[in-house]
Amino acid sequence: MYTQEDVPRDVLGRGPDSGVRWFGLWDGYFAVSYLVTVVLLFTSDEDQAHRAFAIGALTLIVPWYAGLGRRPMIRRTHGRRNFVFAAGLFLLFAFAGTLDLGGSFALFAVVPMLMMSLPMPPAIVLVVLANLWPVTVVWLRGGAFDPHILSVLPISLLGTALSVLLGVWITRVVQQSSERAALIDELRRSREREAHLSHQAGISAERERLAREIHDTLAQSLTSIISLVQAAESEIAVNPERARSRLGLAGRVARDSLDEARGFVSKLTPPALRESSLMQAVRRQGDLLMEETGLTVRCTTRGEEQPLPMAVSVVLLRSAQEAFANVRKHAGEARRVDVTVTYAPEAVRLVVRDDGVGFDARAWRDAPPAAGPENGGNGARGGFGLRGMRARVREIGGMVEVDSGPGAGTTIEMTVPLGPLGEEPGDE
Numbered sequence: 001m002y003t004q005e006d007v008p009r010d011v012l013g014r015g016p017d018s019g020v021r022w023f024g025l026w027d028g029y030f031a032v033s034y035l036v037t038v039v040l041l042f043t044s045d046e047d048q049a050h051r052a053f054a055i056g057a058l059t060l061i062v063p064w065y066a067g068l069g070r071r072p073m074i075r076r077t078h079g080r081r082n083f084v085f086a087a088g089l090f091l092l093f094a095f096a097g098t099l100d101l102g103g104s105f106a107l108f109a110v111v112p113m114l115m116m117s118l119p120m121p122p123a124i125v126l127v128v129l130a131n132l133w134p135v136t137v138v139w140l141r142g143g144a145f146d147p148h149i150l151s152v153l154p155i156s157l158l159g160t161a162l163s164v165l166l167g168v169w170i171t172r173v174v175q176q177s178s179e180r181a182a183l184i185d186e187l188r189r190s191r192e193r194e195a196h197l198s199h200q201a202g203i204s205a206e207r208e209r210l211a212r213e214i215h216d217t218l219a220q221s222l223t224s225i226i227s228l229v230q231a232a233e234s235e236i237a238v239n240p241e242r243a244r245s246r247l248g249l250a251g252r253v254a255r256d257s258l259d260e261a262r263g264f265v266s267k268l269t270p271p272a273l274r275e276s277s278l279m280q281a282v283r284r285q286g287d288l289l290m291e292e293t294g295l296t297v298r299c300t301t302r303g304e305e306q307p308l309p310m311a312v313s314v315v316l317l318r319s320a321q322e323a324f325a326n327v328r329k330h331a332g333e334a335r336r337v338d339v340t341v342t343y344a345p346e347a348v349r350l351v352v353r354d355d356g357v358g359f360d361a362r363a364w365r366d367a368p369p370a371a372g373p374e375n376g377g378n379g380a381r382g383g384f385g386l387r388g389m390r391a392r393v394r395e396i397g398g399m400v401e402v403d404s405g406p407g408a409g410t411t412i413e414m415t416v417p418l419g420p421l422g423e424e425p426g427d428e
Contacts, residue, residue, distance in 0.1 A: 026112070037058060093133075127164060253288070277308075303344055354410055356409055
């Protein structure tokens with residue numbers, strides 16, 4: 001994965017320190033070119049004064065480059081400063097070459113400087129003039145046609161061609177580096193955005209998980225405890241034994257709720273499934289519903305019972321708890337609840353059917369995902385509980401069907417596909 005340090009930030013106009021490190025290669029090249037040219041001047045046959053002034057002109061190029069030209073080259077900026085630097089560089093080179101033709105060797109440093117500091121058209125013009133300058137000097141010194149021009153001209157023309165090609169190559173390489181740096185920078189920003197979105201999605205998913213767990217466990221248990229306590233208060237004077245029984249049941253529900261809270265906070269297996277099968281856990285929930293409401297709850301199994309992946313068992317148990325919670329809320333009308341768990345080689349099906357007042361299931365199916373009691377049908381029966389149930393089952397590749405109508409009871413059917421033995425749903 002690319003990091004921020006991988007981006008050539010000097011090319012993008014940021015991070016001058018990294019630009020200095022990258023440009024150090026050019027600094028070394030310019031230094032070598034200067035030293036070689038000075039050595040050639042020291043060994044030339046020109047007048048000593050001419051050599052001294054030529055070396056002085058070339059030496060002035062060093063601070064001129066360091067103070068004025070280097071920064072624009074690093075940052076790849078173009079402006080008035082670039083043209084001032086290029087003009088001064090050309091004049092100093094021309095002055096040194098006029099005094100001593102050995103100074104023409106500085107073309108190896110002058111040409112890259114011109115190409116990197118100017119846009120392509122003016123750079124090529126100055127490069128051609130710089131390469132023709134030695135020929136011009138020879139011609140001016142000879143007055144009329146000088147045979148030396150024939151020996152210098154081919155070299156100058158070849159140097160001009162090579163200089164232009166070198167400049168085009170340098171410009172192309174820098175352009176490609178800039179484009180590559182921009183792509184890397186965009187990739188870095190995209191990865192940062194992706195990481196941020198993934199973080200936000202993780203937070204949202206965890207909030208949704210906690211909301212479902214709280215709704216399916218703590219909220220329902222608290223509702224049961226409140227109902228049991230209220231029933232005990234109403235019976236404590238006339239039937240103390242019955243009241244104590246209800247209070248004892250409330251205490252047991254509270255202890256189970258505490259275990260559930262500890263489990264979903266740490267994402268552990270629900271206590272009801274730790275030492276029992278799905279059918280046994282559902283049957284215990286049905287017995288608890290009978291004790292709380294007096295309803296008739298019948299749990300049956302079809303097919304050969306088999307061990308299920310924990311994810312499937314947890315989702316179906318939570319779905320059964322939600323269905324029982326809905327029954328509690330209209331226990332005055334319901335008299336019977338039938339629970340059926342059907343095992344098949346490819347899938348497991350849980351069906352919870354009650355004979356209560358029912359609700360408009362079509363309105364619930366047509367409601368938007370955020371629908372609440374005010375627009376989802378009959379309170380919790382069309383609100384968060386069923387939506388949470390549907391979301392849970394869909395997460396493991398299953399589906400939920402709700403069949404209900406006013407006065408016709410409610411049937412909730414959950415079907416979850418099963419993979420190979422021991423394979424969690426959704427594994428590839």
